[in-house]
Amino acid sequence: MKPAEQIEQSLRRLHIDAGAERRERTLRDLVAAHAQQKRKPQASSLRNLGRTMMRNKPLRFAAAVVLAVLIVGAFSLDAGSVARSQTRHVVNTTLAWLKSMIVGSEIGEPPALPPQANGTSEQESAPTGRAVLCEARFLKVPPDAQDLWQSLREQGIELIRVSTDPEVYYATLDREQAQAFDASVTLPCFAAPRVIVREGEAASLAVHDRTPQGPRGLALAWLPTISSDGKEVVSTLSFHDGRNGFEIPNVSTEPGGIVLIRARGIFAEAEADDSSPTEVVVRIQVNIQ
């Protein structure tokens, strides 16, 4: 009989390594996350990347006509910590509606539907303060388009993982990279809403449709601030599909740049079998007006 000490000793000898490639990738993510944190210390409390905000019974959906509705929350704020609470407020308001829409039998009205709201409508903000335009494009990634990620890497675009459940990656693209991305990537777009808000205001975009299995939706809350020299737009982005959610705080882009988000297993479709969860790319371009 082996004594307990020997079992403990064997357990201490039990050791595995991540492997050079994996280690290299994680180190890159660490350095990027650390650098971002150093750049934006005022919003350091927004740390729970990839936090699951709420969950519900999973639903499976089939594709149908997509409607995009646009909800603008008009909130004024000054600093990062306030930004966080305001973003949460908008997300919670929007998501409460979205959740009831997805899990309930009836689709209710969105919390605040502005006039002329539709998939490509635009909501002008009040004239005070600097305005920021957010143009979102929700792109569907077909299963046979997986070489896209290799192609992005070759363009020098590295996607950083922010969450594993759901699996989410993001990258920021400067103006030149954004143009190259638009020229080279031809994914089918299923919604393209846009919104203008003053810096420090929070806005929500929700994409939803009705499928034979029931309604489904995906909400995006966005809160931008602009650096004092006007060379940088810092966005906090939160997503939720009624089951899963994630948050990417303080993403910095130059005006005209893009925040590219790759998400798997969110905004699910019924025809996607279990081995290939639905994959979407959300391209968010920000510009100072």
Next chain:
Amino acid sequence: MEDKLLILRFKRGSTEALCRIYEKYEGIMLTAAAGLLGDVNAAQDVVHDVFVAFAQLPGRLRLAGSLRSYLATCVANLARDRLRARRRAAESLEGAEPETESHRLPLAQVIQDEELGRLAEALATLPYEQREVIVLHVKGDLTFREIAGIQGASINTIQSRYRYGIDRLRSLLNGEVEK
């Protein structure tokens, strides 16, 4: 001492210190996570997420114990969340095999040493609470008192779980690892 210096430099914004911390503890935490989850692929995700979250903490990091036990606690917390999520997903799929099952890489499969491979296999068969106590104590250097705080149980219970776990491993390996 080295850890205290690393933490100090990390809190002052040193990326080099962060990388050094990662390189120092990545293997230990990966083994701990794999021991808890029984899946190396899922363990790699957990370790990645723990260190990325850690990288964003410098100004707010408050260590009560050692860096190693802090990281091991983070790994254990996240591993528990992932297991719950996996269970929920399996339940919601009403008996269908979870998608992650096909990507599972058991810890025993990546261990070259035959004896340690059997040990990894045996570890995976323990009840989760016992496994957690063993992994946190052996790999995370956590005291039974600290583990009691994490599991919300008395020290006596934790010590019993540890003893039962080691006994179980011993009986599973009896005659196989004995030399």
